[in-house]
Amino acid sequence: MKVSEPDLSIIETASEDIFLGDALMVRQPRNGYRAGTDAVLLAAWINPEAAGKGPVLDVGSGVGVVGLCVAARCPNARVLLVEREPDLAVLARHNVERNGLEMRVSVVEADIARSSDALFRSGIASETFPIVLANPPYHEEGRSTAAPSPLKAAAHQMAPDALDTWARFMNRMALPGGRVAMIHKAEALPRILSVFEGRFGGINILPIYARAGAPAIRVIVSGIKGSRAPMSIKPALVLHGPEQAFLPEIEAVFRHGAALPARFGG
Template identity: 45%
Template sequence: MRTEPDAILGGRLILRQPPRGAHRAGSDAVLLARLLIPAPGATLYDLGAATGAVGLVSARLSEVGRVVLVERDPDLAALARENASANGLDDRVAVIEADLLVSGTQRRAAGLQPDSADIVLTNPPFFEEGAHRPSPIPQKAAAHTFAAGGLDLWLRTCSDLLRPGGRLGMIHRADALPACLDALRGRFGDCAVRPVHGRAERPAIRVLIAAVKGSRAPLRLLPPLVLQDEAGRFTPEAEALHRGDPWPPP
């Protein structure tokens, strides 16, 4: 089914997505896309890109040299290509259909070369098989679930694709922070963790994690982001990020 494209960043980017009920990009994608600002000419990978929201936001708002959207689902990869073209970003954006959990040999055959990215942004599946009730919609279930040990393999691939000193940006469930830190250990350091709260009085629902490949610098816990005020409106900080403004200094 064809759907009308969504306008994000105040209309600066249009995004065709699957029908409602399937996995669709929203605030998670915008927050992740603004987490790390690439240097002019840098190469950025969006891993598990779906329709390309994270990488395309970065391409629209920065002087990144090349964006690679990596997605295993052929239908989503086709939408990502369509979105890159519709936004006039074909010259800087490539789409690779690949499974991030296969062997290094298979990844290279698909076009994913080690030490080739300056920045990797990723929104990995949030659950392991058996740890939650999957969606009855196959595409949504696949986007949210992978096999046991999948997070460690996913972050191993992120590390493989990054150059030494390259930067990783990731968003995940808040309660998955211990598992994320375990999977990052030995591969990344200088981890900066920012909790994201739906409202100020509620527990965090997400964590944004930035880390540097090969660094030994200690972990930093940054001030939280609160998305909504008591009336359910975006807070000024959240509103600015959804317009495409950068994060304020910590």
């Protein structure tokens, strides 16, 4: 069966957005899923020294914002973006080239829930990555109104049991002793802990708050493959001050590409 060529016109119709001050120019679908705060925070979880120890895997990368932010922040980092949707993979490749990162960032189009032949053909083996990152869709199918755009729906929704698939793939690709991290809605914490159980130890939970005194909106849950270390909870990461502006240490992350302060990061 002949494989259809990707629709390159998506590049021309996409918007161009700036990340990390003006360090990254990223094209994203105008009406589809749009990466933003969460992707930057997850990328900032890694400090440059850790990112330089081996390749970083961005699972379900979309247009590549998490992995590109890692590469832009960490000059010694090598990054692999894995994305299922052909249109998003096209944009991810364009974004890699647009930012001059072809020597350190590559894109593989593959479905993590199915055969990983595309990974094998690219010479990518299991247990290869010391760091594996994931920013999965936040909504379960059937529990929210599906987006009118199929691409947007695919990026926003996942099957109820799909989080286990993501954790299984992250475990498979991480080196023994490798570190994984996932950002998600705070309400998903019990499910994340459930799918991490038996796969990762040394679990760290970083709760993220829009402002002090409000409920947590996100969590970054990290773990170590094969570890038996106990779970711990990081100090609260608060994004905004009383005037709604980013707090200075968060401003440094979003505008200047800083890593999260050590008390929060990986």
